Amino acid sequence: MTTLIIGQNSNLSGALLTSRVATHALSSRELTNNIALLDAYTTQPLNLIFNNFQTAVSLNDGAHLSEYIENSIHITAKILDYLRGTPIRKIIYTSSSSVYGNNVLCSERDELKPISLHAALKVSNEKLIEKYAQDRGIDYTIARIFNMYGGNDTFSIVGKIITSHLHNQELTIINNGNAIRDFVHIDTVVEVYQRLLDAKNLPIINIGSARGTSVRNLLDFLKNHGFHLQTRNLTRDELKISTADNTIMADLLGKTEYSDVESYLLSRLSCS
Incomplete structure (x- = not known):
């Protein structure tokens, strides 16, 4: 096929x-x-x-x-x-x-x-x-x-956080990174x-993961683990919160545990 x-x-x-x-x-x-x-x-x-x-x-x-x-x-x-x-x-x-x-x-x-x-x-x-x-x-x-996020990712905010750290570049965040997202x-x-x-x-x-967090929380998590990124804030209209009910996905896959974005970021930044 x-x-x-x-x-x-x-x-x-x-x-x-x-x-x-x-x-x-x-x-x-x-x-x-x-x-x-x-x-x-x-x-x-x-x-x-x-x-x-x-x-x-x-x-x-x-x-x-x-x-x-x-x-x-x-x-x-x-x-x-x-x-x-x-x-x-x-x-x-x-x-x-x-x-x-x-x-x-x-x-x-x-x-x-x-x-x-x-x-x-x-x-x-x-x-x-x-x-x-x-x-x-x-x-x-x-x-x-x-x-x-993950893979050959240069567009998502997770990919941009990694790029910012690797190249010691300022990271642009929207609305102070307060919007809640499901990664x-x-x-x-x-x-x-x-x-x-x-x-x-x-x-x-x-x-989705059925778990919401914000870019601000991700940056604070990394800072608490020794990775401090310089940021520049832009104000822009955006969704304030978006998280998934992934019950159908969990039934399809037969599991409810998935990779978490914090561990992924910590692993990638620690290896750089």
């Missing part, structure tokens, strides 16, 4: 390919220019993982809105149209915890309250996948990932995706 990732350049895509959860990947930007790259996959049974979106470093960039929409949702629709006759076995869509808005313990049953363009377009992609799959009797899962290691995300390929009738799943 071929498992194809749409969006090959992200940290998660690399981890899925390395772990053999997926066997092939295509760049969504290359597909924008040449959708016929999909021809090699149109006649064989296929699992599809949509891991495409606007480049992470440009999520707050509204200078080129047509490009933003193309990268975020239009290419998803074009791919689904092109594969209309393909025997698709499973679709997994990589979504985000941001679709819930501010939420102390996000349940898959909760009302969606996106407060950013990024989150609103994630919701739109979810609905697009849902409609397409239900109309064609295709099994699908919307994976709402919370704050992922989940990329290995857990990969394990969930592996299970999802064979799971049936699981339309939505949260992928």
